[in-house]
Amino acid sequence: xxxxxxxxxxxxxxxxxxxxxxxxxxxxxxxxxxxxxxxxxxxxxxxxxxxxxxxxxxxxxxxxxxxxxxxxxxxxxxxxxxxxxxxxxxxxxxxxxxxxxxxxxxxxxxxxxxxxxxxxxxxxxxxxxxxxxxxxxxxxxxxxxxxxxxxxxxxxxxxxxxxxxxxxxxxxxxxxxxxxxxxxxxxxxxxxxxxxxxxxxxxxxxxxxxxxxxxxxxxxxxxxxxxxxxxxxxxxxxxxxxxxxxxxxxxxxxxxxxxxxxxxxxxxxxxxxxxxxxxxxxxxxxxxxxxxxxxxxxxxxxxxxxxxxxxxxxxxxxxxxx
Amino acid sequence: xxxxxxxxxxxxxxxxxxxxxxxxxxxxxxxxxxxxxxxxxxxxxxxxxxxxxxxxxxxxxxxxxxxxxxxxxxxxxxxxxxxxxxxxxxxxxxxxxxxxxxxxxxxxxxxxxxxxxxxxxxxxxxxxxxxxxxxxxxxxxxxxxxxxxxxxxxxxxxxxxxxxxxxxxxxxxxxxxxxxxxxxxxxxxxxxxxxxxxxxxxxxxxxxxxxxxxxxxxxxxxxxxxxxxxxxxxxxxxxxxxxxxxxxxxxxxxxxxxxxxxxxxxxxxxxxxxxxxxxxxxxxxxxxxxxxxxxxxxxxxxxxxxxxxxxxxxxxxx
Numbered sequence: 001x002x003x004x005x006x007x008x009x010x011x012x013x014x015x016x017x018x019x020x021x022x023x024x025x026x027x028x029x030x031x032x033x034x035x036x037x038x039x040x041x042x043x044x045x046x047x048x049x050x051x052x053x054x055x056x057x058x059x060x061x062x063x064x065x066x067x068x069x070x071x072x073x074x075x076x077x078x079x080x081x082x083x084x085x086x087x088x089x090x091x092x093x094x095x096x097x098x099x100x101x102x103x104x105x106x107x108x109x110x111x112x113x114x115x116x117x118x119x120x121x122x123x124x125x126x127x128x129x130x131x132x133x134x135x136x137x138x139x140x141x142x143x144x145x146x147x148x149x150x151x152x153x154x155x156x157x158x159x160x161x162x163x164x165x166x167x168x169x170x171x172x173x174x175x176x177x178x179x180x181x182x183x184x185x186x187x188x189x190x191x192x193x194x195x196x197x198x199x200x201x202x203x204x205x206x207x208x209x210x211x212x213x214x215x216x217x218x219x220x221x222x223x224x225x226x227x228x229x230x231x232x233x234x235x236x237x238x239x240x241x242x243x244x245x246x247x248x249x250x251x252x253x254x255x256x257x258x259x260x261x262x263x264x265x266x267x268x269x270x271x272x273x274x275x276x277x278x279x280x281x282x283x284x285x286x287x288x289x290x291x292x293x294x295x296x297x298x299x300x301x302x303x304x305x306x307x308x309x310x311x312x313x314x315x316x317x318x319x320x321x322x
Numbered sequence: 323x324x325x326x327x328x329x330x331x332x333x334x335x336x337x338x339x340x341x342x343x344x345x346x347x348x349x350x351x352x353x354x355x356x357x358x359x360x361x362x363x364x365x366x367x368x369x370x371x372x373x374x375x376x377x378x379x380x381x382x383x384x385x386x387x388x389x390x391x392x393x394x395x396x397x398x399x400x401x402x403x404x405x406x407x408x409x410x411x412x413x414x415x416x417x418x419x420x421x422x423x424x425x426x427x428x429x430x431x432x433x434x435x436x437x438x439x440x441x442x443x444x445x446x447x448x449x450x451x452x453x454x455x456x457x458x459x460x461x462x463x464x465x466x467x468x469x470x471x472x473x474x475x476x477x478x479x480x481x482x483x484x485x486x487x488x489x490x491x492x493x494x495x496x497x498x499x500x501x502x503x504x505x506x507x508x509x510x511x512x513x514x515x516x517x518x519x520x521x522x523x524x525x526x527x528x529x530x531x532x533x534x535x536x537x538x539x540x541x542x543x544x545x546x547x548x549x550x551x552x553x554x555x556x557x558x559x560x561x562x563x564x565x566x567x568x569x570x571x572x573x574x575x576x577x578x579x580x581x582x583x584x585x586x587x588x589x590x591x592x593x594x595x596x597x598x599x600x601x602x603x604x605x606x607x608x609x610x611x612x613x614x615x616x617x618x619x620x621x622x623x624x625x626x627x628x629x630x631x632x633x634x635x636x637x638x639x640x
Contacts, residue, residue, distance in 0.1 A: 041446035042606070043542045047332035060604050062455035062465065080452065080604075081461050097461070109500055112454035113601040113627035117610060152462040 007102045009121065011130040012184040012215035013068075013137045014098025015151040016228035017158055019177040020091065020236070023167040026264070027090035029054070035166050036085050050273055056085040060119055061153050064109065067101070067128060068136035068147040075133070077101065079115045079122035083153050085161055086225055089268055092232065094225055095157040097150035100215055103128055122148065134183035138199075138207040151179060173260035175236045176204055180228035184210040184220045195282040198227075206231055210282070219276030227283070230271050230292055237261060237299050246302065251310045258303050266303075269296050336543045336608035340575035341616055342391040344381050345535040346374060347583035348424055349396055353403040356411065360418055367422035370584045373635045374424060377582050386621040391574035393427045397531065400560040401433040402524065408556035408563050416569070427573035428549055434565025435530040436522050438547045444522045446541065447530050448512065452604045454499045473509040474598045475499045510595040525595035529603070532596060532632050534566070537577030537613055538605040549576045579617050579624050580631045587636040600629035 021027065027035060029046060032054040036044045042057035060080040067075045083097040098120065105123030115121070136147070158177075162169065187193065190213075197209040208227065212220060244257035271293060272283045287293055348370050355362050374394070381390040396415060412429060419426050436444045453465035456476050468477065475498035498505035512526045533539050534547040550564035551571070557563060566576060583593070605628060617624035625631050 039446070039449045040442065041449070041541045043334055045332050045334055047329050049327070049329065053332075060452045061461055062453055063459050063461050064455045064457045065460035078455075111500060111601060111627065111629075113629045116452060116602070116604050117626055117628065119604060119607055146458065146460045146462070149461045152460075156464060 007104060008186070009100040009214075009216050010103045010186045011128070011134055012098060012100040012182075012220055013134065013148075013150065014096055014182055014221065014224065015154050016094055016096045016180045016182075016225055017151065017154045017177060018092065018094045018180070018228045018232040019158060020171050020173070020175045020264075021087065021093045021167065022162050022169045022171045024170045024172055027087065027166070029090075031166055032087045032090045035161060035164055036087060038085070047274075051268070051270055052087075052089050053274060054087045058082045058084045058119070059157070060116070061097075062112070062115070063099075063122060063148060066145055066147045067122070067124060067133045068139075069129070069132050070135040070139060071129075071132050073129065073132060074145075075128055076125040077105075077122040077128075077148060078109050078125070080119055081122070081148070081150050081153050082120035083150075083157050085157055088229060091264055092229060092268065093158060093161065094228060095154040095161070096221060096225055097153035097157070098221060099148065099150060101128055101130065101133070103130060130185055134185050134209065137183050138181055138209060140205075151181065172264055173240070176239065178204045178206065178228065178232045178235055180206040180208065180224060180231065182208040182210060182220070182224045184212050184215045186215050187211040187213055189213075193279055193282055195285055198286060200231075204235075212279075217276070217279075219279050223275050223279045223282060226271065226275050227286070230269065230296075233265060233268055234292055234296055234299075237265060237296070240265075241299055241302065246306060251306065255306060255310045258306065261303055262307070266300055269293070269300075334543055336540055336606060336612070337545055338609075338612045338616075339537045339545045339548070339577050341537055341613065342393045342574035342576070342578040343385070343580070343622060344377060344390070344392045345576065345578035345581045346377050346392055346394045347397065347535070347581065347585070348374065348394050348419065348426060350399070350585060350589070351397070351411075351415065352399045353405045356405055360414060363415065363418040364421065366586070367419050367424055369586075369637050369639070371422050371424055373584045373637070384623055388620075391578075393574040393576055393578060394425060395428040395430055395535065395566075395576065396426045397430050397432060399432045401431075401436060401522075401527065404560065407558045408560060409558050412556045425570065427570050428566055428568055428576050430531070430534075430547075430566045431560060431563060432527055432531075433560070434547055435527040435534070438565035439541075441541045441546050443534075443539065443541075443546060444513075444526060444530055447533065447539075447603060448526075450604050451599070451602050454602060456499065468509075470511060470513050470515075471509055472512055472599060472602060473507065474601075475501070475505060475507050477507075477509065508594065508598060510598055512599075523595075525592045526599060528592055529596045529599035532581060532600060533603065533605065533628075535577060535581045536579075536628065536631055538609050538628065540606045540609050579613065579622055580633060582633045582635065584635040584637070586639055589634075590636055593634055593636075597629050597632070600632065601627070603628065 033044045033046055036054050036056035038056045045055040047053045060082055064078045067077045081097050081099045086094040099122045101122050104127050193212040199207045240261050244254045246254045272280050478496045496507040498507050510525055511523050513520050513522045539546050547565050549566040549568040552567040
């Protein structure tokens with residue numbers, strides 16, 4: 001129960017966009033904090049253990065539009081979407097925008113101040129079928145109707161941050177941006193949190209359906225950011241290994257193509273360290289199938305093997321030259 | 323499971339401030355009022371006195387138990403025009419208030435609402451404004467902003483935009499969001515820039531003033547515009563005085579659950595603008611919670627919306 005005395009929230013939806021920070025060198029802690037200082041009066045949250053993890057203050061964007069709905073039902077929602085940016089090791093930038101919704105809201109739009117004391121909540125006009133909205137949100141836009149679009153808010157935040165004077169906009173390597181969209185529904189009382197579905201689509205969109213004891217739980221946000229970060233790392237490394245044409249081009253060429261991985265990515269793999277304890281089992285499910293860490297380890301091993309192999313002839317050349 | 327490891331930079335904290343029930347503003351003093359002499363102030367305080375008594379009685383009636391904590395304050399404009407000096411003006415204000423049977427607990431400077439304790443307060447509040455979305459806003463387009471302005475609805479489309487689109491009707495009226503059939507559309511100027519200098523509008527500074535009195539301003543989690551106890555003589559320069567000065571040791575806390583301002587009715591427009599701004603400020607959520615929790619513990623009725631916590635008495639005359 002919160003201070004405003006509203007009914008419980010039954011749904012949380014959001015989107016995380018993850019990309020390489022468009023600048024040549026990783027940002028040290030002080031610059032990372034400066035970049036994410038989205039508002040002068042609220043400090044960033046900065047954590048240095050076990051890796052550098054900086055979280056911006058949250059920004060609100062007002063919305064008044066239809067909720068997504070798989071069935072095509074038209075339920076108006078009014079409120080605010082909250083957005084924040086996260087920078088990991090001064091290298092990987094994420095923007096997350098999300099909202100939560102109660103099952104029932106006022107029939108008519110209230111004065112705007114009503115919504116500002118409920119940050120991040122979008123209230124339905126009347127009754128909301130949360131399962132329908134959750135599925136509609138993961139499916140994407142239906143029938144050309146403009147429904148709630150937190151992804152656009154996240155995208156704008158990334159765009160704004162990339163215009164910052166601290167960045168030289170010269171990325172050390174090419175990479176794709178990924179999107180992870182989640183819906184979390186309230187589970188049965190006393191039931192453990194479960195991840196019902198994790199879907200990878202080829203256009204860089206990942207969708208996650210969760211059932212949790214409390215969709216208000218901030219841990220859901222942290223879990224989804226952690227999943228998105230590691231999914232991006234894995235996706236990026238897979239592409240890099242593919243592009244290096246490892247095994248089909250001469251060794252030195254492949255090594256040159258893989259070098260950014262060593263410089264910028266390999267030390268970033270640290271799944272679950274920032275996930276709230278009750279939600280860690282959800283990650284562990286994904287570690288079994290498809291086995292994110294297993295795939296990561298194999299890729300890293302391949303890269304290291306190549307580097308080792310290339311070091312041997314170099315050494316021999318060195319010896320014969322002298 | 324207990325967490326052993328903590329990082330203070332990763333766990334932002336928000337300090338609480340002491341709270342009275344009501345912050346009662348006994349007046350705003352501008353250059354013109356000062357120029358009109360002590361008689362103007364005497365007449366003003368004479369009009370305020372019965373309302374001050376009424377606020378005390380009303381607050382007592384709202385309390386389930388105990389005595390009402392009411393602090394009084396007085397705002398002096400040292401921002402738009404510099405006149406007189408604290409040494410000359412403050413004793414005169416205090417004497418006239420006392421003659422009317424009023425006591426002033428806190429004296430504030432208007433420039434303190436722009437900048438206090440080394441913090442650009444007005445700029446911080448500006449960064450917390452969240453535009454009310456017109457119907458159809460789904461987050462995909464940035465909110466329409468007119469730099470330096472804030473309105474309570476949708477503006478008339480700009481003339482050049484109309485000319486660019488042929489066949490579009492010449493004019494469409496502005497509209498108030500959430501209007502009951504007919505609009506009362508208001509556009510509030512928040513600041514202007516002349517050369518290198520930004521000047522905040524009176525309406526915007528008055529909104530900051532309300533937020534300070536409602537105990538909702540923080541800078542990196544710390545209270546700002548906190549009162550400083552002042553005893554003894556007053557300096558010859560306004561800048562030598564803190565943003566908010568506490569004049570009486572035994573005064574109730576400066577910040578309060580609700581505010582009430584007793585002002586002549588020429589302030590109606592400015593305070594309407596203040597209400598529009600207050601309805602669009604996203605205050606620090608933790609500060610908001612602290613105030614709500616404390617009010618609930620005391621059983622004091624607190625409107626959920628920030629703008630509804632500010633009450634006014636606008637008396638006739640100047």
